[in-house]
Amino acid sequence: MTRYREICADLAGRISAGDLAEGAELPGVRELAQRFGSTSSTVGRAERALADAGVIVTADRRRPRVAQGGAVAARRFLHADRVFRLAGSDDPALDVVSRRLGRSLQVLDAEGSFSGLRALRQSRADGAAVHLMHHTGIYNAPFATGLLRGLRPHLIHLWRREQGLLVPPGNPRGLSTAADIAKLRVAKRRQGTGTRVLFERLLLAEGCDPDTVAGPETGSHLEVALAVASGIVEVGLGVRSVARDLELDFVPLVSEQYDVVLTGAALDAAAPLVAALHDPALRAAVAALGGYDTDDSGSVEELGP
Structure with missing residues (x-):
């Protein structure tokens, strides 16, 4: 490793660990040069690299300071070469994040959420995107603590999103609740997906038997919308954004929490994802899809025993 990269790694490591908090001044150039047995120009090169990465901010005649969100940017800088493997639930907004x-x-x-949790449990994935309500009424956290016991389970909050009925323009049947669809032909997500769990839970709450509802199974929210738009089915359950894409009407039913479940050991690999979720431009791109609330995007929650 070249000397300037060693300086970068040392400073980024201290910032990531919280030894240098947001707004804190870095040691002077001469002090750093002496500490690393280097030159002032090499220290300056390291500071420019950290500034370009959003870890620190520089200004004329002032020492560099740790940037707002510098700890997240530092982890992203330190682990830029790592890949975060994500399995689990389908969501159109994840395509925006993936491209970024x-x-x-x-x-x-x-x-689906179940498949993602299974891949995470079997170490085939570093994280699982899920949207599962526990019988306690809490989203995602109980499943994470139960399946990742002893592995420091965490949640990365992605966003809240609306799910509801995708219906033809004008909602010709006047559908408003899950009970209204029990006798119709419905596009359903596959077993093991969080949306299928939601679909069955909503029907059971209305006193309807989900097993009696006719209609094809689909592999994504987009496929549900395509089935409605093409007239194959009369209704489907999905996210608002796909209704907007295909000019369908949308009847909101629930707002659900959409998170990534991961172990403590995967936090470093997830640093670029966390950093991206804090970016206002990315949040705006997700919100523009329709039906997403990104206020809490990028917050990381460590779960208890």
Whole structure:
């Protein structure tokens, strides 16, 4: 490792660990040069690299300071070469995030929340995108603590999103609740997906038997919308954004929390994802899809025993 990279790694490591907090001044150039047995120009090169990465901010005639959000940017800088493997639930907004992160994020599949948790438990993935309500009424956290016991389970909050009925323009049947669809032909997500769990839970709450509802199974929210738009079915359950894409009407039913479940050991690999979720431009791009609340995007929650 070249000397300037060693200086970068040392400073980024201290910032990541919290030894240098947001707004804190870095040691002077001469002090750093002496500490590393280097030159002032090499220290200056290291500081420019950290500034370009958003870890620190520089100003004329002032020492560099740790940037707002510098700890997250420092972890992203330190682990830029790592790849975060994500399995689990399908969501159109994840496509926006994936395009932004490029090789830093590898989406393994989008076969559903259950599949994602299984891949995480089997170490085939570093994280699982999920939206599952526990019988306690809490989203995602109980599943993470139960399946990752002893592995320091965490949640990365992605966003809240609306799910509801996708219906033809004008909602010709006047549908408003899950009970209204029990006798219709419905596009359903596959077993093991969080949306299928939601679909069955909503019907059971209305006193309807989900097993009696006719209609094809689909692999994504987009496929649900396509089935409605093409007239194959009369209604489907999905996210608002796909209704907007295909000019369907949308009847909101729930707002759900959408998170990534991961172990403590995967936090470093997830640093680019966390940093991206704090970017106002990315948040705006997700919100523009329709039906997303990004106020809490990028917050990381460590779960108890």
